[in-house]
Amino acid sequence: MTIRPQASDKDSTAGPGERPPTAGVLAERLAASFLERSGLTILRRNYRCRGGEVDLICQERRVLVFVEVRLRRNANYGGAAASITGAKQRRIILAARHYLASQAGQREPECRFDCLLLDDLSDTAIEWLRDAFAAP
Structure with a gap:
């Protein structure tokens, strides 16, 4: 599956009066x-609080997975992994x-932090x- 932004100003992924999604949103x-x-x-997308954000919060069996999505098309600056400082x-x-x-009120589940790195x-x-x- 490949998602490509539309070249025209009539992007089919945007609703009436909306801007086309950015590359980050598409990623x-x-x-x-x-x-x-x-x-x-x-479970959640783009969970924000003061001072932080998680791109995706997912459930994998009994594990809560916090996911960072990074798109880097140009490896000149270290690639997607290097951008997770x-x-x-x-x-x-x-x-x-x-x-x-x-x-x-809920029991704290087992958690992990995953990264999805995209070059395209x-x-x-x-x-x-x-x-x-x-x-820590």
Whole structure:
């Protein structure tokens, strides 16, 4: 499956009066579709709190998976994996902790942090790093 932005100003993925989706939005849609086909359930998209964001929050059996999606078409700056700095990881962990706290009354599940790295907007360009980093 490949998702390509439309060249014309009449993008079929945008509704009336809406702007066409950015490459980042398209990458997140492609990643979500990929994860669903891989057996994960998408619980939330773009979960934000003050100081952090998680692109996708998924369920894989009993494990809650916080997913960062990175699209880098140009490897001159280190590629998609290099863009997930320590500061970026801390912001993802902060948002994950906020999400878990918002689930008051529920037993805290086993969690992990995955990264989906894309070199292009295509299924064949996805690299899935399971358990890419851990919360301290």
